[in-house]
Amino acid sequence: MSSSSGPLSAQCEQILAAIKQYERSGQTDRTQRIGLVQSLNKLALRLKDPREAIFDHFTNFVETCNLRALLELRVPETIPREQSMTAKELAAKVGADEALIVRLMRILTVTGIFEMVGPDEYAHTPFSLAYLEGHEVDFFKLMCDEILVNTSRLPEYFREVGRKDTMSMTSNPFAWGNNSDGKSFFEIISQDPRRIKQFDIAMSTQDSVLPVLGMYPFGTELAGVPDTETRPLIVDIGGGRGQSLLQIKQQWPDLKGKLILQDRPMVLNSFPALPGIEKMPHDFFTPQPVKNAHAYYIRRCFHNWTDAHCMKILEQIVPAMASDSRILIGEMVVPEYGSERPGNVEDMTCYWMDQAMFTFGGRERTESDWKKMFESAGLKLVKIWRSQASSQTVLEARLN
Template identity: 30%
Template structure:
């Protein structure tokens, strides 16, 4: 057995992201084949409890405290720091260790493992709070919601399990504005998804960017790149670092409450914009929407795309940075995201066919799909005027 485990570890160390997920999938399949009916029942019961106990641990700062230690920490030490009952901590810590969230090193002694450090990080902690406080009630409300709605697919932002769970008539985004604590957790979670990996190997962008002269833009020159709904400007910043010649030709757009709080970003023009209104920047080379369209049903997405199309020149392109689901064999991470978008926002992750259909509904065509993270199907869908 030890030899087999060592071989798996060695294989994982030399595998890329796709290979690593394939190993996980294979191990999961083996585990499912070995699992008895009783095992399944226990695992289902534990899945709901685990997030709740982790949430409790986050409240007590257990993961932060344990991760800050060079070695082990005792239950009695943690009780003094947290002011929690030693008997309660003993039970909580034993449970967390049995689920590999911390490591048990002796009688009532624990230390951090890889999972502890992830949960101790502010982004991991934010995911716990977002998952339990915002998403958890939505999952609980989901069965009854679909029963009441005759098990129909969701195509609305204001009639989802979210409204039932949080007792509101507002859409999720409207609700977040009124609940800054939840919005802050969401923003921290979203920063985990930031990155410039989408530009790697994307010749469509690379060739166009390198063709831009390394001189200050003329007053009449049209922008090169418009980041629609770009939040804190991470993508514009990364693009400016990779292609300094683009500075002064980058535009960041988001709602006033996001833009007005931002510090100045060198070489980037920030402006308030609602993508359900006509796009004010005309003739840009690229209009970039990262993780935007999966938040919305088809009707709203069509409106967003049409507003962008009206501002495009013949050689302008829309770059949609989103998931493109395979027709079969999708990994659970992607299918989980699809269901989560549906019940919380009324959105969806789309297949190749659905992206083509959505483009056509807005007077566009899919020119290219550049998949840059094969393990999660994250891609750039390039749309051009018909």
Template identity: 25%
Template sequence: MNGPGDLDNLLSQLCRAAENFKRDHNDLERLAALKAARKLVQALETPQEGALLTGVSPIQVLCVRIAIDIDIFTTLTKSNGPVSLKELAAVKNADPSFTERVLRVLAGIGYVIEHEVRVYAANAMTRYMSDPGAVAVLKFQFDVCMPLYSKAPEYFRETGFQTPLESNKGLFQYVEKTEESIWSLMSKKHEDMDGFYTHMAGRRANLPIWVDWFPVQERIIDGFEDKDGSGLLVDVAGGRGHDLERFRAKFPSARGRLIVEDLPQVLEGINSGSGIECQPIDLFEPQPVQGARAYYMKFVLHDWADRQSQQILQQLKVAMKKGYSKLLIEEVILADKDAEPIPSLGDWMMLAIHCGMERTQSHWEGLLTSTGFRVVRFWNPPSPGQQSIIEAEVA
């Protein structure tokens, strides 16, 4: 806990940031106010309280996960007013005393409103957690990731606290007792893949859409060589083509082929009449689309360690036309100092699931230079702390 002078300083910082947000109402000021508020909480909290809250924080995720199963969020969201404990428990025939213990935690962390004693109401978090995308994110974190996290200390003790260099010998493989990747295992179960892509859509729902802030016209369309069969934009490992759909909606008159590449079972979910071509690929095999204007990868390389990322980049480099083709990599860029909590925690999630990582700007520069690329520019979105776009060309 800080002294009175420190608290006065932190309170002044928070008040200034909050006033700026009230005046300008932009995301930059909101995040500044949030950062100041967190510093104030840390100053008021004793080390004992901080350590205890960290230690029991998995219980918060547990209670949110159970709340999804017993339909607390959807029931409160659909209700026109407060709902009693008895009514909430009855939805899934749950024990009211058990349900109350879940709700007590949810109210404490701001996921529901405790309207009266044993009477609850929805707030913004309740409504958010009734969305299928938000549900998929939480389920993925608890059902897939939490078992990995619980085994991580054991795994890293056995490996001498080394960063895994091979993507088939990481924490996921250690826990699942396999050499297959999470992609390979999920591809065998369509319900798992559907859940994963709902999870990904949920994670990305509130992120800035790259075509709205990146200078697409200037950097891609204006230099396009419109020849027979020319590719304008290739979305490498682009899932079900959502980013290309947004590109086409934003630039409907742009000429050239729009091609989404991914595993065959992923591409099955794309509407064949959408005007977007589907190309099955293996990231580690030769790139089938040669000489396109731009190759775009969104949250792909953070799934892979440097060695595998270099192999993927080499396949792309061979397909690109020097002086013409562009590589656009949309990823989170970690700050070298004072990194935000969500990207730092996301780095650990990538490590646990894929042996992957989030990277700093200097790390990205080194990775791309080592595979024969030249970084043209790092483009940052209007809101700080979000994903950036790295524009690169063949050196």
């Protein structure tokens, strides 16, 4: 949106013009808003002394840790939404030391998460209320408890294990950090009911906020395909509780053809029948039983696995494909140098998510990574269907 070179005053004028345009547009365009935030961040960076900026990392780190601690103490939900509460009152309510509440709150009032309205007296802001209302808070807790605690030990991990990228689901920073080398992430957290419950809640809430629609136009791309009476239209592989197929059906009710939802039996048995959707137990590491479907759809699965595991998944699907079948993979695409940024803004999600995947053996992938994987499986990347101002995509691949 604005240049990070040239006079500071010129950069400010460019940002001011963009803000005025944003206000005229009704302040509803997400791409414009994110672009403005990133422009202001670039301006702030130019004003910082590089050595002083090192200490910004401490601010971010302590803010994150204190927020997680306050969530554990149930402080955000204890403060009335439209009233204030003193540290003494909070301490009595949550069973903590008054001095502890004061110390945890200090940085969070300065950074604007909470508001200090009097001596050691606090009130909510829109940012603290988000920890009561947003699905993201469950994912925040999971990232702090399972990912941050292990990534913070990477220097020790590199000294002890070696300076290696993670290529294993059972030998990685997460397994090492839990003293459980040889076990996967799921095997480790499943030993603790609290941890597996937190994971299940975080994944279900996170999945509800990540887009299914707005990328691949199922309604137009699959309209009028042949033989829908004998060939399934969409097979949703590893599709969980059917949230993707339900959204597709709602958006395009006139689509013709069978919709099949595949997942492990324990998943499919956990919810009732879905109208117009056939449940089918299936492990995606075994041969695909549905032949000649028009679309084999897999959303938010590949990033959990190593390249070798992803290749095995593809190798189970390819033999089942007809010459005009397509594989649709809903995943992020990490930008490379000079590659397309939807909306000309940088979506940071793919970078921190890749770090999370690194911890237990998965990864987010670049376009080059995807092309290489598809080619190895006998496929070709036809198109990347991108969402606006986001790394979320649907990658379309067909037989080579």
